[in-house]
Amino acid sequence: MKPTKKKPLPPARSLQLYVHAGRELIAEGCGTILQFDDSRIRFQAGKLEISVDGTDLAIQQLGLSGLIIRGILTDIHFSSQKE
């Protein structure tokens, strides 16, 4: 298959995170997924990098606007990228 022209990622909106009872995380306005594992999901949101640690993690829904992570969440780590 012939590759088409690379499309840019949708414009980053302001990041909003909702955590429900440590079992679900809804991230709106997130960017690229950097790591996907059943114990860690790491993704980018603008200049911020967010790492979600836990067990039995899965992406319940993945769309343009964001993603929903389900599993047993233990840590959420924010780190800022240096320019």
Add this chain to the structure above:
Amino acid sequence: MLARLLGQVVFRAEGPFPERFLNACRKENVPLQRVRRLPEGLSAEIPAGHFKALRLPAYRSRMRVRVAQKRGAGFVRHRYRKRWGLALGTLLTLGILWVSSLFIWNIEITGCLQVDAQEVKQLLETHGFHEGVFTPKMDVLRIRDAVLLEMPELIWMAINISGSYAEVQVRESVPKPEIVPEDCPQNLIAAADGTVLSATVKNGNAAVKAGDTVTKGQLLVSGVLDSKEEGLRLVRSEGQIMARIYDRFTLRCPSVMEEKSFSGRKTTHTTLNFFQFSVNLFKNGSISYSDYDTIKTVKRLSLFGVPLPISYVSVCYEETLFTTRPATEDEQRLLCEKAVADYIAAQYGAAEVLSLQTEMIPQEDGMSVQGELQAVTDIARAVPILSSRE
């Protein structure tokens, strides 16, 4: 749920770059659900309509996509696309179910205590509400009002139709008490000879007291009152005069017993009913027996506990024979006891029997019973006072 109905594909993406694959899917706006990491890549679900859109992200991320499972109505429809009979049969069944839900299949009448439910059902039938009736054009309120007007025993009725099932709830009216006209003066006289034990007078002038001996027809409570203030006036005497009565009686008892037996000959007529239509499954409808017992058995067909409008009615006519024979000694005694009990009930009602002595005397044409009764009962009997104007 909707996604499941429309069809969904569970797939596995195998390769070294699952994150790239996910990002590529986001760029192409491919909606992924339930994404799980596997050692060889990942697994996810996607609506069937978007499955082809996975090709580009898979190519870009060098992942190989394999279908693990297809589920949903769309795939089932595709699997059975050449079996049009199944679809036709389903549609036909649904159509029949829909049409049949427009008719009443079963009527249940609840709340009948004194009134016969069958009588209510027959009255409903005369007004057009029966099994097999077409419900959309039925005026339930009119039928309800008509039945209530024709049946004064009922005070309230509700016809609840739920699909093809109708529940008719009824409430019976309380019977009107006997209204005694207050302007009808009366005396109380003795209905039998006896000795007065107690006199409870509610209205009127007591003419006897406890300990008095009275004869049949003697005045017990007078309805004529005379006072200085109001003068002579007539009232309706009311009261209870309890008296010990003595009665000697002689009764005749039959000496033969009538017995009913079955000859063994019987005829069964079977009918198949469908809604209001019935099909007789017998040729000759006449019964040749002069005396017979009728046993009717109605068997209603049901499907998964839901009664169907099809019933199987079997009426059995069994010939009976009546023969007479002389009564045995024990039977004769029972007959006499019954005759005495009937006599006391007819003469004194709910009297308290103090003593009863009976003697059976054989006669040429049967048996007679002589008895002496001592009982306590209310002997007051009302007789109207006829004034000169009447």
